Amino acid sequence: MNDLEIVVATQEYIKTHHNIVDFSIENVCDAIGYSRRQIDRLFRKFLQTTLYEYINAVVLSESAVKLINTDDKILDIALDSHYNSHEGYSRSFAKRFSVTPDEYRKSKIAIPMFIQYPANHYRIMKEGQPMENTSICTVIPVNRPKRKLIYLPSKSANGYLSYCEEVGCDWEGLLNSIPEKLDTAALLDLPEFLQEEGFSETASGVEVPYDYDKPLPEGYKIAELPECIMLYFQSEPFENPDDFGVYIGQVFKAKDNYNFERYGYKVADNIAPFFNFGAQTEVGARIAVPVIKM
16 A cells, blocks of 8 residues: 555544444554554644544544434543543543533534545545546425525635635534534535625535524624525435545536526526535535526
């Protein structure tokens, strides 16, 4: 394996084994066949973190989901997360998310949960992928009532890579941690009425119910969106995670070839953002276009 393949293999091992009772850093190193020092060096090179910090981000983020979705005792969640005590777990949780587990369970505020993207995906996005195969894309209209948009604008970004380079990569985990969200976090093309002077049209965001009134994370904005139809374009699920770019390309192609007027729709990009939800193996790639009935 080359250096990047070692990192990806380590990430995959962590993803599939971190819930095992006797999981440890030593287990990881033994399974991959490299020392902790060697893996730390490669993780710093490709992920700008250490093996311990990466594992901690994974288990703490998963524990946050349990705090919201289960009634498990915090001590039990701490032990499941490979901590020996409630106190040690709470300190680590608060250090990462700036809120204690107990406070988070009560408030359900947005926190920057960690997303486990393979290290080679950055290279794939940068270099692009050929569209070698085709898949069926489904088009689904979804009626959206009056609602709100929580979003983080950028000053000069014009796509996923430049957006993450400008604002960082915590936005996806943070937005997905909002229990009230109507859909998952997405990269947005903002309508003109949300584009402030000195900012680009590229942002990230989620839709939430109209009565949402919780405090916003630092730097984020909130705006009202009128009732409209969101036309979803969705690809088939896929097996190889590295093919995500192929399937994203296919839903964009399907959107470009779609005859909106033939089916009684008019694109309404002046009233709501365009949403790019990315691609996950189990659901495929998804985008959503705001439309109104003609």
